[in-house]
Amino acid sequence: MVQLSDRSDVPPFYVMEVMREAERLESEGRDILHLEVGQPSTAAPAGALEAVEGLLGTDRLGYTGAAGLPALRKRITQWYQWRYETDIDVDQVVVTTGASGSFVLSFLALFDPGQRVVVLEPGYPCYRNDLAALGVSAVPVALSADNDYRPSLSDLESCLPLDGLVVASPSNPTGTVIPEDQMRNLISWCRGNNVTLIVDEIYHGITFGDAPPTALGLLDQSPGETDAPVVVINSFSKYFSMTGWRVGWVATQPAVAARIERLSQSLTIAPPTVSQHCALAAFDCIDELEANVARYRDNRRILLEGLASAGLDKTAPADGAFYVWCDVSLLGHGSQHLAARWLDEIGVATTPGIDFDQRRGSDFIRFSYAGGADELERACQALAHWMNTST
Ligand SMILES: Cc1ncc(COP(=O)(O)O)c(C=O)c1O
16 A cells, blocks of 8 residues: 555545546537636737747746746736735735645645634635645635625634634635625734634636725725734636636735745745746736626626526626536535536536535535636526426
8 A cells, every 4th residue: 555644635626527527528529518617718818928929939938036027026016006006015925836826835834733724615625625735724614695605703703713714705616705894804803813814816807796905905994903914815817817827926914925935945946937927918918808807797697697597596696706606406416416417418517516515515516607608508508408307
């Protein structure tokens, strides 16, 4: 038997099974409608790709500093000023290998083994898996439709003592945005209780109501008795449409950023240089990126209307990101079985909720509307037909 660590024994992503089966069916010539994918169907913006092409023959593209290309760090601070009217300094920003790289570096910088960090359910599974792999205790707090899938202070209160809290706004899988007043309350509560707050803002830019402020912009208005850190994580993967380039960033107070930079020197040396140049140029492609968001807005309407007419109308608010979280408990199949049947019988690939909520996920399916409008329309028709004939 190979000797492996207990802490690396994290659960697999069940969506990978769906994707593998979808690929197998496609290789047999089946037409599969992809509502399982959690990434933009577009490439990096054209202007960013052009900038990279220009560099390939001319620049050595060696390592950058561990905290990232100075011009990119500077540009990120300007982004906070332009988008949110929030001033931050370059020494508060560390560029990382995607938001995923930011999680590992931040969790390592902030928590010791055995400490307790709240993760919300349903929520993005990597938070709990990364924490578990680092020996940190992930404390699940269940969200529900009753409070629009937002955390309440009384739920958090009941988990004290705590060392950290991870929230995403907008969230994957529910699309929930935490409104400004609630985010301010969360920050104050965390500071009052000496709890480090990590806010995953990766889906910022993809929202369909009022654009939420960055948590960094609320710090002055959210006093608390301690100076517990607030750490914002973002990425070029979603709004900037650059998943495979693997670039993200952390923005936080300088002492935390400095520690993350030091860890990064050893863990990765630096994020990929060519990708950082691409990211820098992507800031000049806002028109193209906003056109993507307009498409997500149309897609969202198509999917929500299509699901409702199929009778699948118990959905979370879907304020942002590109997902609809749907309660399918009344169908009584269990979401893994249901997703397998939809894939096999009508060629619609979806994500069973078990990845996002280990306790109640078999009652939910996540639909992604990051793809094309035509694909969504056909999927909704197929689901409506299935619901009429097969349940
Ligand atoms: C909420 C959330 N955070 C982080 C990530 C990972 O982002 P990245 O590609 O920047 O590592 C994802 C990817 O789906 C996500 O949904």
